[in-house]
Amino acid sequence: MNYTLKYVPEREAKPREKGITMVMDKGLSVNEIENFLSVSGNHTDLVKLGWATSFVTPNLQDKLRVYREAGIPVYFGGTLFEAFIIRGQFEDYQRLLDRYGMEYAEVSDGSITIPHDIKCEFIRKLKGQVTVISEVGSKDDTVIIPPYKWIELMQAEIDAGSWKVIAEARESGNVGLFRGNGEVRSGLVEEILTKIPQESIIWEAPQKSQQVWFVKLLGANVNLGNIAPAEVIPLETVRLGLRGDTFNHFLKDFDIPVM
């Protein structure tokens, strides 16, 4: 921190198991990554190369190198996994992970339908090769999964070997966890948390109002994902109660009278 301010909530230090900020890179250039990391590297825990953008970015090896030199784990979006699966190319996907030296991989079923035991089987197969992050929730806004089912799916994927489970919201933040207008399905989140420990979940929350909602519910060290690169610094201030939206929220923890 550049200067001292009293009564600011404490943040976990890297490598973090909680308080994770997962950033979505949807096509940054090498220089743009360097610019981003020079400001936000210390506040960034994971980077996802969004869906199958890695297929069409010409500088993939360079991008991966820059993230690795900064010590930040990077992985391909789940839609790429699904694109290989639906084409019957799972082994090609495993070779791809090896060829690029990936240490993390996402297993998801947001665009395809896989029987859940088969999805868990993919998690078990991949966890020998990489750290697996799996995602629950559909990208289809007409699919509504009831809370007990979210819990069942998350628990089975953790049992199969997922390091964290991601709760789906897309880049736009209007499906899965959220209603079409971006509002949080708060009852769903609260019910999930009665059964699954919050350290095991990364909540996709691309919109500021969504980030604010989660920080107010779960504190500075909630795991949040699909954060745009330019929004990492703003999010960090939301976590610390240093933006209007959460300014007064943390003060009561320190018995500071709100003026």
Next chain:
Amino acid sequence: MNYTLKYVPEREAKPREKGITMVMDKGLSVNEIENFLSVSGNHTDLVKLGWATSFVTPNLQDKLRVYREAGIPVYFGGTLFEAFIIRGQFEDYQRLLDRYGMEYAEVSDGSITIPHDIKCEFIRKLKGQVTVISEVGSKDDTVIIPPYKWIELMQAEIDAGSWKVIAEARESGNVGLFRGNGEVRSGLVEEILTKIPQESIIWEAPQKSQQVWFVKLLGANVNLGNIAPAEVIPLETVRLGLRGDTFNHFLKDFDIPVM
């Protein structure tokens, strides 16, 4: 492509007559252009310096040089043409095109009203000097042009010498082709396509939902315009069926059962 994935629709190669991505630069710096091109250069066919932004950017010669060195045609937005016309400075505009070595120019009437035979006369005059792109549609959201009129205007401009006609939507995507809420006037598009070949049209489609709609209707190699620089990579994945929105759309062409 960085790796092999089966059953991905084929994209036209550069220089493209169809499958064009036209990007809007509304004030990038030289370094930002270099960053952009290092990632998206191969997926970008045309760059428009949005409306009259070229009037106030201090680095115009340098910007033009960087685009040219990358082999990407660049042109001034139509509003600049209109600004010269309404001031009675058409010959100044022609001199301006020469002075900056422009090879393309846009002729439009989005902010002014010109009798259509005069607009076509401008197209005829300019086509001896540059490749002309002309634009149909008003920037005024209260002006609704009926489909038969769009067809008549487009055909007359092609006959006058336009290389392509652009269907207006603005940077925001809420006029012309689209309703105020960004929804496509689908009947209008379908009626235009009964008379004008799709290769001759560039559809302005700045919003993702609009791009998805056109890719679903007209395939991977539809001509799309007013794409923000950071959205070229995402658009390329939409064209290839490698983003959630078009993931299943292309699979049926390859007889892949949707799981």
Next chain:
Amino acid sequence: MNYTLKYVPEREAKPREKGITMVMDKGLSVNEIENFLSVSGNHTDLVKLGWATSFVTPNLQDKLRVYREAGIPVYFGGTLFEAFIIRGQFEDYQRLLDRYGMEYAEVSDGSITIPHDIKCEFIRKLKGQVTVISEVGSKDDTVIIPPYKWIELMQAEIDAGSWKVIAEARESGNVGLFRGNGEVRSGLVEEILTKIPQESIIWEAPQKSQQVWFVKLLGANVNLGNIAPAEVIPLETVRLGLRGDTFNHFLKDFDIPVM
């Protein structure tokens, strides 16, 4: 300007007392600032490091240096002032301003409630140290301040020594001056202007429609704030009547018949 176009409204030259563009930097890297200034430096009068983002950006000294070398005054957002005040650290804040060589400071009460005479006392104390900009309006969208009260507060702050008063709108443009949907409270603005000279006010107007509204009401040289870095060039064209939105607005001043 890169070329000559007749009948363009005249802009004030730097250093400007009116026609100010105040930009919000919410976490740019040093290179991103350099890119931004290479294009928009001449159109930028003031830069605010948004709210308390300066607390978590690791490159603060470098950022300040780059802005200063470009001759552009920079100041910390008012929320940082408020964070120090509510913690009883006003003297720490004064030392902070000294340590970073700040020449401007913002005094606001958007997230906290301070009796207005105490706010004015802070203005008086700080004006011996820096040029003070003060802000009127709440970040809380449920707080509606009536027009006579805006006038009273602004006048008292100017009397206490504020160089300019800022009318609050946040980064999003949906509180204070604006309704929740971003629409201007036009009656409020017009009533304020019956009593406070427009040169003394910087209107926060992050959305394009808001900028257009103010330019149409108050002309090319209205003071506008919370402009995103990438929107400075577009705003400059709006000020000059060279974007669709204000294209015809200025022509009548020059007796050019709108075609």
